Amino acid sequence: MARQKYGIKNRYEIRLADEKAYLFVEYLLSTGETIEWIVKELIDTAIKVYDCDSNGLRTHYSQNWRMVIESMQELRLTMKGEKPNYDNALRWLSNYLAPTLKKIWIMDQTFGKNELMSRIQQAELKEKDQEELAKLTTTIKELLIQEETQTTTSSSVTVTQEEVEQLLAQFLFN
Structure with missing residues (x-):
């Protein structure tokens, strides 16, 4: 209703680690329930919403929240990291x-x-961070110089800067 009337989109994020993650997968595999249903139950268990009286004291579990939980049957999960x-x-x-x-x-x-x-x-830095840095900071020109140097080192021929630039031009424009 809030999505239609006000354009509100809800985002629920659940992160499970260690024993909780293990129990989640175990429950998922043993019950045959859909992952959407289990996530809906997790959200309902984790978030409790109550109606309050005029003094701000909790009176009872919110029926509006119950409607939100029940409407989550349309819940679509994205798990693409x-x-x-x-x-x-x-x-x-x-x-x-x-x-x-x-x-x-x-x-x-x-x-x-x-x-x-x-x-x-x-x-x-972790190894993956070092690899990403290497990728980001290595230019095509450096790669070509490195590749050409390795190729010519074995045949004892020196590569000039002009030759590298020609190779780069060929690589980029052919």
């Missing part, structure tokens, strides 16, 4: 991390410390 990429990392940084980093930076400036940069320098 997005591979992390540079743009997603920047969006996450802007939306979630940047305010905290700014606060620490201001505190560093105020107290004459350098906590933020020292922690960034101490941070260890």
Whole structure:
């Protein structure tokens, strides 16, 4: 009803880890219920909505919420995960991390410390992050130089910058 009247879209996100994830999969496989039904039940169990009286005290379980849960039979789940990429990392940084980093930076400036940069320098990148950085920072020209150097090293011939640029032009325009 809210979607039709106000254009409101609900997003429910459920993350399960360790034992809860195991129990979820076990329940899914043993009952034969649809994943949509199980997720609906998880949401209903996790979120309790009550009606309140004029004093703000809970009176009873909300019938409106019950209607929302019951209408979730149309629930469509998307489980297609997005591979992390540079743009997603920047969006996450802007939306979630940047305010905290700014606060620490201001505190560093105020107290004459350098906590933020020292922690960034101490941070260890995961292998997948290092691979992504290598991909992002390696240009086609560098790849061609590297490939051509490897090819010509075995035959003891030196590749000139002009030859690399010609190879690049051929690669891009042929």
